[in-house]
Amino acid sequence: MSLRTAACVVLLVLFGAFDVAAENWPHWRGPKATGASGETGLPTSWSEGENVSWKLELPALSGSTPIIWGRHLFLNVGQGEELFLWAIDSGTGEILWRRQLGDRNHMMRKQNMSSPSPVTDGESVWVVTGTGLVKSFDFRGEELWTRNLPEEYGPIGIQWGYASSPLLMGDALIVQVIHGMKTDDPSYVLSLDAATGKNRWRVERPSDAVMESPDAYTTPAVVETGEGQQIVISGADYVTGHDPATGREIWRGGGLNPRGRANYRVVASPVVAGGLIFVPSRVNPLLTYRPGGEGDITSTHLAWSLDKGPDVPTPATDGRYLYILRDRGTLSNYDTQTGDAVWAEQRVAPGTYSASPVLADGKVYATNEEGVTTVVKAGPEFEILAENELDGYTLSSIAVSEGRIFLRTDKYLYCLINRAL
16 A cells, blocks of 8 residues: 555544544644534643743734645745745744745735645645646655646635635546636636646636625535535535536535625535534524435435524534634534534624634633633533633644644744643
């Protein structure tokens, strides 16, 4: 068995139903793409002088989450007009190598072109930029292949800049471009051979959404069905399920924009856990679908819905509880199977929240844009355990690996540990 094959088997196990401790953070939402980790012994409190193992100076802000596999931590970085992939020793904070991805970095509202997060299988790393470049590197920093999506398929026409992260599914890299505010070109989903970068398929994804509503900043997800795995794509007023072998759209669920509004871009990504697909929209509604079916499943497979979902932060779940963080600083906990509130609209640290919550070690971590992380006890009773402040502006979600928390601001990347252990 090759190292790549072995790594893919590991990922498939982690994305499956097995409840195992997660030592790596290969995807921006963790080993199961749910924002949850099986790690224990994580710090509850920290500050500039407490529980900081190391910190590395950064040149600018980014919405990109650190990706970790063993001693390798990968970071998408914007610096001036250039874009880079950094490889960092996760134990020491030493920069192992930097590779230029491209130029034309620029700000669009509060994000730059480094927003998509990389993904890794332990042997290679794949990275996408907001300018539409897709590149693959090995762990030594050797470039394996590159693609330029705007040159091949036309400019990406999203109002506030492309920010979708890629999905690694076995030996295929899934990239979505769901857009329409600034282009008449069709949206599409692309499957690339992870080893070569060559197309396996490209399918258009039509929508009747209007104005800004066709735009999606989401990342694809994977769902298990009785017929096998399917790719889940959310945005442009719909959620769709696709055949990973051909890209064919198998099913489509509506209702994400019930009033047909012109500003219903979707930022928070779909999450799959507990046998359900949780699909945020622009706050109202959050829809929960049962997997399976064909054609229009809007009525037949809708399990439950909420009228107070998130806008920007993607929910976190362990399959039993669904934790929803709203932009203005309230955290809620819902039963995944029924949609009943376990506790709802509990206030955390004041501020605006763009980073997504993370669930690990019996705690929920919620970080606002001012770098303040509220740590809340996970489970049926709401309890704030700590509020921790670090220096800098924060858009990136935290990552967890081997008993450490990695938190990124516009000034530093922090490695946080529990020194009491």
